[in-house]
Amino acid sequence: MSILVEPSTRVLVQGITGKYGSQHARLSLSYGTKIVAGVTPGKGGQVFENQVPIFDTVAEAVKQTGATVSAVFVPPPLAADAILEGVNADLDLVVCITEGIPIFDMMKVKRAMQGKRTRLIGPNCPGITTPGEGKDSHGGCRIGIIPGHLHKRGHIGVVSRSGTLTYETVWQLTQLGLGQSTCVGIGGDPIFGTSHLEIIKLMNDDPDTHAIILIGEIGGTSEEEAAEWIKHNCKKPVAGFIAGASAPPGRRMGHAGAIISGKRGTAAAKIEALKAAGVATAATPSVIAETLAKII
Numbered sequence: 001m002s003i004l005v006e007p008s009t010r011v012l013v014q015g016i017t018g019k020y021g022s023q024h025a026r027l028s029l030s031y032g033t034k035i036v037a038g039v040t041p042g043k044g045g046q047v048f049e050n051q052v053p054i055f056d057t058v059a060e061a062v063k064q065t066g067a068t069v070s071a072v073f074v075p076p077p078l079a080a081d082a083i084l085e086g087v088n089a090d091l092d093l094v095v096c097i098t099e100g101i102p103i104f105d106m107m108k109v110k111r112a113m114q115g116k117r118t119r120l121i122g123p124n125c126p127g128i129t130t131p132g133e134g135k136d137s138h139g140g141c142r143i144g145i146i147p148g149h150l151h152k153r154g155h156i157g158v159v160s161r162s163g164t165l166t167y168e169t170v171w172q173l174t175q176l177g178l179g180q181s182t183c184v185g186i187g188g189d190p191i192f193g194t195s196h197l198e199i200i201k202l203m204n205d206d207p208d209t210h211a212i213i214l215i216g217e218i219g220g221t222s223e224e225e226a227a228e229w230i231k232h233n234c235k236k237p238v239a240g241f242i243a244g245a246s247a248p249p250g251r252r253m254g255h256a257g258a259i260i261s262g263k264r265g266t267a268a269a270k271i272e273a274l275k276a277a278g279v280a281t282a283a284t285p286s287v288i289a290e291t292l293a294k295i296i
Contacts, residue, residue: 002206003206004128004202005143009141010036011034011141012062012067015073017040017054018075020145025048027142029049032139032141033140034141036067038053039054039057039085040056042056062090068093069095071144072094072095072097073097076100079105079123080106083109084109087113087116087118092117094193095143096123096125097122097126097127099124106192119194121184121186123193126166128143128146129180136151144185152173152174153179154180155181156178156213156292157212158173158180159186160183160185160216162185165215165243178293181203181208186199190219195225195226196222200226204233204236210236211239211292211295213241213288214238214274216242223242227274238279238280239291241281241285241291242271242274245268245271
C-alpha cells in the first residue's frame with residue numbers, strides 16, 4: 001500500500017502544453033505514471049506525445065478518462081482557478097506545483113475548499129511520488145518534479161516542506177538501501193493545502209510505511225503541531241530535520257512561508273518540539289537518512 005497515490009492512479013496534467021508541464025509530464029510518463037489526460041483551454045482535441053488526449057476543461061477530462069488526481073503546472077495568475085477547477089470536478093487530490101501564487105488568491109482557494117472532499121498538496125511544492133516495484137522503481141506514480149531515478153521502493157515515508165531536501169533525503173535513503181513507500185513535498189507557502197500533521201497521520205495508518213522522516217524549516221507552526229501529535233499518538237519511528245537554524249531573526253529563507261514571527265516558528269523551537277516528542281533529530285542535512293537508520 002501507500003498514501004494518496006499508487007501505481008494505478010489515473011492522473012491529469014493541467015498546463016500540459018506549457019514548458020514545465022510538458023517537460024514533467026514526459027518524465028512522469030517515462031516513470032510509468034498513468035497520465036490519462038491533459039488540460040489546456042483552447043487546445044482540446046490535440047494529443048500530447050501521441051498518447052495523452054488534451055481537453056479544454058478538467059470536468060471534461062474527468063468525464064472522459066476517469067482521472068482522479070491533477071497536477072497543476074499553470075502560471076501563477078491562473079493557478080488558483082486551476083486548483084478550484086479540480087475541486088469543482090470532485091477530484092480526490094490536486095497537487096499544485098506552481099510557485100508565486102498571490103496570497104490573496106490562496107486565501108480564496110482555502111475558503112472555497114471548505115467542506116469539499118478534494119485534498120490539496122501545495123502550492124509551491126515538488127509533488128508526491130509512490131515508487132514502483134520495477135527497475136529503478138519505475139512503474140510507480142510520480143506527480144510533480146521529484147526526480148524519479150532517486151527512488152527505491154520500500155517502507156520509509158517522507159514528508160517535507162523543502163523540495164531540494166526531499167530529493168537529498170530520498171537519495172540518502174536509497175543509497176542506504178532504504179526504500180520509500182510514499183514521499184510528499186507539502187510546499188513552503190504561508191497558505192497551503194495539507195500539513196505535516198495530516199501526512200504523518202496518513203503514514204501512521206499505512207501498513208506499508210514502517211518509519212517516517214519529517215523535514216521542516218523555520219516559519220509557521222506546522223512542525224510543532226506534528227510533533228505534539230507524534231508524542232502522544234505515533235506508533236512508528238520518526239526522524240526529523242529543521243532547516244534554517246542559522247537564519248537571523250526576521251530573515252526569510254527561500255520559501256514565502258519560511259519567516260519567523262515572534263517567538264514561535266524558530267528552528268530552535270521546532271527542534272526542541274521534535275526532540276520532546278521522541279523524534280530523532282538530525283544535526284545537518286547530510287545525516288538525515290543515517291539518523292533514521294539508527295532507530296529502525
